[in-house]
Amino acid sequence: MTGDKIPDLHHISRLCQPKHVPDGQQIEASAFMLRSDESGLSVNWLEFLNCSNRDDEIDEIRKLYSLKFNRIGAKAKIAILNVGEVREKVKTETDDNRNLEVLHEPIKDDPPDPSHSEIYNLKPDQEFIAELIRETVQEDYPARH
């Protein structure tokens, strides 16, 4: 349901466009920053996809991205994060004990994105938060086959 908290044990994926992966290998912190008109960082809730393993989850995410975005660059990557790890890292390593919220925000159409979720409270000081999130990336995959 919209606004549900994603459990700490669950995982989320973030599309990192080529401009965030300058050498084609390493995802930069800029991948976890917001546009000036955004309030939350778009991610996808992997367990919501109800797949049996990570590879199937990634396949589902790739299919979704191919529908959702006009173009996925060859260097684009999918970063995998654990919700609890991200929240804990940011909470313990920020002066304001920042409490990130990772909420389920499904999109109904154009195209439907039922696992869509968002990370809130990245601002202020989003560069600092983004660098911390970057340190919690567990694994990454090419965003297209």
Next chain:
Amino acid sequence: MPNFSKCRIYDEFEQEKIKSVVFNNMIKENYPIAPSATVAWGETSTLPTIAQEKIKGGVCLIKENHPEPPLAIVEVGDWCNLPTTSTTARFKNNAFVDQDGFEILIIDPQESRDSLTQENLLNSKEDQVQELIFRIKTSRLIPLRENLANRLLALYYDAKEEDPECVGIEPESLRSFNDFLLLHNNLKCPIVSLTPDNNIYASWRHEHNRVFSIHFLPNADARFVMFKPNEKHPERKIRISGSATIDTLKLEDWILE
């Protein structure tokens, strides 16, 4: 004769005569400059018979809006008489404007060189971006110019691929980055990426989890993040962030050569 779909010829700021050409957004240096100037366009096999015009003693900039434009050929002459700065006036040669979507601006520094600036010449933010990348590429004050210019050009294309309508790189952010590079000529090469707003984000990463990152904002401010080991308490880290103007940023020694 070389083929150009988009071409600019520049003088190199305050010291040098024209010697470089931007060709299809790829910077080529030391392009041989002909003693007389010709601007022309048309099909590959017919050039330069479709249109041709002499330019006398100026810098020229061709902008094409056609998605698949015919070829253009540019040479420039009288370059020894060019003004010593790139601030010049311009006029449109109407004979060229309506053909195949090309707009050609011919600069005549002899007539009114003080009335317009180089920025006036740049008809769009994208032109500004390419101009700035070219500046970085050709600045002797930036030791890392070659790597950085190539990197910036790749980022520009990455951003355009993601969103063809976007500016590629936010020009004011890139301008700040350029200013920063000119202030510090002993930097190690940063990892440069773009933020979602297409601002420059430069990072230096080093062993022992050292990080120094700078977000170059379009308003000439910069936001920075620094992580480094706490030598007195090895189990802890020092983490600092803040904002500053680029000329007051205090850099860590380890990001300098």
